[in-house]
């Protein structure tokens with residue numbers, strides 16, 4: 001079965017019901033602006049619910065991760081678990097009565113110059129039933145996230161490799177890898193944590209570090225490294241904060257280079273600001289690397305007959321491969337627009353200016369600053385739309401013309 005419908009939305013359409021979409025919806029609610037949230041999955045926060053591993057905890061202290069207008073419960077620990085964070089998001093959506101339209105994947109969105117409106121097309125499939133919708137709205141908020149799709153690298157011979165090959169987003173726990181030699185490709189936060197988890201489940205992980213990486217301790221002398229950096233940034237330039245962080249990292253973690261982990265020439269904050277590369281916050285992986293339980297290996301040349309050949313000429317037997325090779329934005333695949341977003345699916349203007357485009361287009365959660373960046377965008381977007389909304393509704397009340405357009409939106 002197949003059907004097509006066109007729906008006028010009174011207020012903005014928000015694409016994505018992750019933390020960013022939820023935060024924007026909650027802030028709009030406070031401004032009295034109705035909205036519609038479209039989500040491709042069947043639940044809110046699908047990244048957290050479906051595409052993360054069991055042992056995951058928030059990396060940053062809780063005060064940097066809560067969304068606007070509803071703090072975490074007081075009994076939450078400093079670093080909430082994935083389950084606690086999902087519970088919080090569920091209660092956030094309930095509290096602000098945010099009811100997304102689930103199982104609706106946005107396929108295309110474009111601005112119609114003639115009408116001055118956005119046209120957002122979705123496909124909703126439910127069993128054999130396929131419905132197509134077109135939403136027409138004045139404002140479009142992109143909240144599909146920095147991690148919408150997995151990065152799957154092309155590596156010679158990997159297609160013929162007989163063992164299991166999964167992306168980090170499919171990894172739940174090391175339980176099923178017990179006793180196996182697992183090659184973890186990538187040494188970002190995912191690669192480091194999955195290697196630790198594999199180790200804790202009696203697997204033998206080797207972690208590929210093809211270039212360089214900044215590893216910082218999650219805490220320095222009992223204080224969050226991130227919090228310390230935020231504090232120092234209020235007084236000192238980035239280069240000096242970077243120097244201080246690296247000295248502290250050296251004091252706490254020691255020299256990592258002798259274990260195969262080279263540090264980039266730019267400092268951790270500078271690299272984050274210029275290239276968006278997140279430093280790793282260590283939660284125990286380095287200790288396992290030092291003890292030899294996790295092996296660090298250089299880049300990969302190719303896979304042959306259940307073996308991996310490394311760029312240094314070494315060969316290793318491998319039973320399974322985990323691609324901890326990161327994620328990317330999917331905005332270019334559905335948003336037909338070239339001024340505000342660049343080809344990599346991120347706004348062209350860096351933080352703090354990447355939240356507002358032209359003609360009612362907004363972006364939330366593309367600051368490379370995690371949940372705190374998303375909250376800051378959400379507040380600004382809702383204030384901006386709220387201002388126009390209030391002005392126009394006041395004017396409408398003064399005129400007494402009736403509105404006969406068919407409206408569907410949530411409020």
Ligand SMILES: Cc1cc2nc3c(=O)[nH]c(=O)nc-3n(C[C@H](O)[C@H](O)[C@H](O)COP(=O)(O)OP(=O)(O)OC[C@H]3O[C@@H](n4cnc5c(N)ncnc54)[C@H](O)[C@@H]3O)c2cc1C
Pocket residue numbers: 015016017018019020021038039040041044045046047048052053056057058059060065104105106107143144145146147148190327330334364365366369370371372374
């Ligand atoms: C393993 C992991 C751990 C992390 N831990 C932290 C942390 O501790 N602290 C932190 O600050 N950040 C962390 N992050 C960063 C993460 O990006 C944020 O926590 C947060 O999930 C971002 O929220 P978001 O709503 O912008 O994106 P997402 O959570 O990715 O939500 C986007 C939503 O949009 C939906 N969507 C995508 N495309 C479409 C479409 N075409 N149509 C309809 N819906 C669509 C998706 O299904 C998804 O539900 C982590 C990321 C990963 C991968």
Ligand SMILES: NC(=O)c1ccc[n+]([C@@H]2O[C@H](COP(=O)([O-])OP(=O)(O)OC[C@H]3O[C@@H](n4cnc5c(N)ncnc54)[C@H](OP(=O)(O)O)[C@@H]3O)[C@@H](O)[C@H]2O)c1
Pocket residue numbers: 056057058059060153154168185186187188189190191193208210211212278299300324325326327
């Ligand atoms: N607990 C937490 O809070 C937590 C946990 C996990 C992830 N996260 C967050 O989630 C986001 C994604 O992290 P991530 O670790 O999944 O991705 P990431 O930071 O983008 O790291 C990807 C890694 O894969 C490597 N890589 C990519 N292609 C490769 C190839 N062909 N061969 C070898 N190596 C390759 C990269 O190496 P190069 O550097 O050489 O490109 C890099 O080491 C980050 O923001 C991170 O902070 C948070």
